[in-house]
Amino acid sequence: EEQLVESGGGLVQPGGSLRLSCAASGFIFSNYWMSWVRQAPGKGLEWVANINQDGSEKSYADPVQGRFTISRDNAKNFLYLQMDSLRAEDTAVYYCASSLSDWGQGTLVTVSS
Amino acid sequence: SYELTQPPSVSVSPGQTARITCSGDALPKKYAYWYQQKSGQAPVLVIYEDNKRPSGIPERFSGSGSGTVATLTISGAQVEDEADYYCYSTDTSGDQAVFGGGTKLTVL
Numbered sequence: 001e002e003q004l005v006e007s008g009g010g011l012v013q014p015g016g017s018l019r020l021s022c023a024a025s026g027f028i029f030s031n032y033w034m035s036w037v038r039q040a041p042g043k044g045l046e047w048v049a050n051i052n053q054d055g056s057e058k059s060y061a062d063p064v065q066g067r068f069t070i071s072r073d074n075a076k077n078f079l080y081l082q083m084d085s086l087r088a089e090d091t092a093v094y095y096c097a098s099s100l101s102d103w104g105q106g107t108l109v110t111v112s113s
Numbered sequence: 114s115y116e117l118t119q120p121p122s123v124s125v126s127p128g129q130t131a132r133i134t135c136s137g138d139a140l141p142k143k144y145a146y147w148y149q150q151k152s153g154q155a156p157v158l159v160i161y162e163d164n165k166r167p168s169g170i171p172e173r174f175s176g177s178g179s180g181t182v183a184t185l186t187i188s189g190a191q192v193e194d195e196a197d198y199y200c201y202s203t204d205t206s207g208d209q210a211v212f213g214g215g216t217k218l219t220v221l
Contacts, residue, residue: 035210037156037212044197044199044212044213044214044215045148045150045156045199045201045212045215046212047201047210047211047212050210059208059209059210061209061210062114062209095155095156100146100158100201101158101161101167102158103155103156103157104155105155106155
């Protein structure tokens with residue numbers, strides 16, 4: 001059974017950094033492009049970033065361009081999101097998804113002083 | 114930046130057909146995907162590549178497209194279909210992805 005499990009969320013001060021991880025199992029991870037999607041409290045879904053199968057192509061939403069970095073380790077079956085210069089508006093549940101077909105349960109990131 | 118536009122809410126009675134639209138300039142060239150999200154849960158893919166249904170999704174869910182509008186149709190909506198529904202697609206370059214604002218479906 002395909003499974004995605006996010007971790008690394010928590011409370012961080014504005015301007016701080018956080019690294020999210022997503023552990024993949026039950027499928028051939030290296031065959032799928034991967035995404036991070038977030039959802040602020042009470043709001044809709046917002047695409048954050050995509051990465052292709054070998055990590056050579058990445059794309060980002062405008063609000064996170066230059067602050068967030070998506071990466072993957074196909075040997076370990078992990079997806080990552082490095083988040084720097086965090087702002088209050090980055091507060092959200094962050095989901096990882098495989099080709100946007102299967103999703104994890106999300107990890108909450110709260111940016112507050 | 115590219116946008117997809119959905120109606121904020123749709124309401125039907127049980128057994129009726131619910132239609133949720135998604136409007137975007139690139140939809141004639143790019144696929145639409147549809148997600149169902151129930152309260153407190155992760156999204157679930159219900160339609161991909163405009164009109165394909167993943168395994169395990171009931172046949173009452175279907176997708177279609179005409180020009181700049183994609184439509185999710187739920188034929189014979191059930192109470193358990195109450196949820197928020199989101200469309201997803203990309204701009205013409207394929208570099209920028211976006212979700213629609215979401216539509217709250219009420220079945221009562």
